[in-house]
Amino acid sequence: MQTLQQYLQELKYYIWQMDGSMCSELLSFRHLHVKNQRLQLEDAHSQCSQALDSPYDELVAAHLRGCWAVARSDYVEAFACEAAAIQFFVRAFQSHKDTNWGLPVMYTLISDLHMFARMADRDQKRKGVGKPNETVEKAADCMMSCFRVCVGDNRSSLDVSKKWGIIAVVNHLFKIYFKINKLQLCKPLIRAIEGSTIRENFRVSHLVTYRYYVGRKAMFDNDYKLAAEYLTFAFEHCHRSSRRNKRLALVYLIPVKMFIGYMPSIEVLRQHNLMEFSDVARSVQEGNLRLLNEALSRHEAFFIKFGIYLILERLKVIMYRNLFKKVFLLLGTHQLPLKAFIVTLQMLGEEDMDIDEAQCIIANLIDKNYIRGYISYQHKKLVISKQNPFPRLPSPDAKIAIG
Template identity: 50%
Template sequence: MFGTLNTYLSGISRCWTATDGASLASFLSLKDKHIMNSNLCLQNPENAVEKVLDSPIDELVCTHLKVLYYLDIEPRNFMEAYNNQCQCVQAIVKLLQYLKDENWCLPVMYTVCGDLRVLAHRCEEMNNSLKPGEILEKAADCLMSCFRVCAADNRCSEQDTKRLGMLNLVNQLFKVYFRINKLHLCKPLIRAIESSAFKDSFSLPEQITYKYFVGRKAMFDSDYKSADEYLSFAFKNCPGNFLRNKRLILIYLVPVKMLLGFMPKKEILDRYDVLQFYELSLALQEGNVRKFDDIIQRHEIFFIKCGIYLLVEKLKFIVYRNLFKKVYLLKQVHQLDLADFCAALQYVGEKDMTNAETHCIVANLIYEGKIKGYISHSHNKLVVSKQNPFPPLNTVS
């Protein structure tokens, strides 16, 4: 494709003149076939480019051709390619500012920014950074420069506002911030999107990605009802043929649902190959502490790799709650001896459980609203409410 440099540059010129953002984006994409053409891999393309293209598009094309050069040489120099891709993004910023009354170039911005993030990941994997996350953080700064230009556009018309490009950039930034574990930097981005007059105008795929990341952040913030809302939207609207994406969403949605008291159906978990959660749900419903611990230990690597180990660990208090509810249903009294809870815990595997530890577990369940009642220390009893002493988990705030 594009046998000569002049053919390639002429194609870009036509796209620029026709304000064809989608086609121009393909000319500048590292996923397009043209990157295999060695005629386009130039270390110093300025003279040739400036003969065909005018400012500001010439700078963007020059930096792109330099990226191709560093990805073509042996051995490939990913760090220099990344540095030049950063220059590509800065050229995009100038382009956005130059086209102040137009937004047809947004697809070009999406492509160039996405390629920068991918190159940054590759450089991090090759240990080109003195400090882990340093390269990705610099890439995020470049992406933010584009975001500021888009956010500053005060045009109200959907036809030409650059604010329509905000969500794509926010999703790119989420991917970086989650990777370098700087989730606090997501807050201002979320505020910007939620307050946007165009938040319902973004494309559905972008909304799905956004809801997925915001749901995960809510999960880490222990805001499980919000996490359920966002992740459920992402799962419901993700097309059925994207099995890998639906499975990824489900890995976070299922434990959130379980924390809210909703147990998953086996056929759904089987369809997306996450039956580990079905075993957990059985242990939860039974109040079987021993079984729960065995499942956690058996699937420990899976839970750690998915980043949900601590979240799954929190489910243990639901196991305790369901076990204690069985004691309550068995005794049918509102003043329950804490020694009975201790005995129940020992029976289901907590062999070394003491009365003091049992008191702590019960106290935590009361504090979290999972049991309505209070502990009478003088009588070593749990006094529960006569009305709904074990409220449904989805009603617990």
């Protein structure tokens, strides 16, 4: 079993060699050394200061105290130790001019920090102390120091730039901001990535995570075109063995695709175990209000779990468009009595539907360019255009394409 001196000498050697990969292993809480009782030290400052230069001595001392805390299942203390380690790392990282060898260390530190933050919050919730997600919010503040160091490296040449580390930090911050429901904090992070000259050259795994979260945010912002583009990238470039991640991307991509007129096939839904969407897609396509309401009610828990229930509720506007198109085809006239729509909606479960509510629905469809026409209040009719009354594409500001 490795002694403390052997561990410190090994770390010293790899720091001197600027070997970020090996240093990251020796500072990772997923490495076997964490279980070494000789390295589980409550206070190792004196030993570390004798073996290592500042601020590495403080960084490693904080890590060893973290090992001590983990052995006692004290994840609040482990988080505090990892947060301190990151601050000492940032000091060291800033002093490394024209080199980014420390990026693997940064990736490991922020990943472990995020892990301990979740575990600490879980423990505090079980004990009934603290506020919900209190520790992960602190983790986000700590990660921002790494983000600023990476963003601020404007002088190094591209091959040794710290900017390559931006996306890894951003992805962890995304996970936290989505968890605590503060999506507005994602905007400056997105600007930093989209404004980067190397945005297309980041590692594919990092880009998949980044575009997955940006796609989800775009969906909540009703920008379905951008959401479809980014979520499609995440789904198609996700490693084939990562079936869970592919399924997660589809959970959000399917509603977005339905908004722009593409219904998922039964084969795709079965392949990824997402049959909850089958009746939703069929009801929208058929203009079947009753089936849509039943599908949303039956799978309510699933849709709420992923935060897409209200998004799917908005599909009613497309369902109305398809339903009213069927009424138009059935009556074969461009002057449609409002009574026909009211009766149709009442038959499909909207028993309380009256003329005012029907006019409101129709006016909304006209406003979104799902129907071309106008309401004649005097004659209580919907007068639709003789040329393409149900256009495939709405006005550009609606950001929705209808199939």
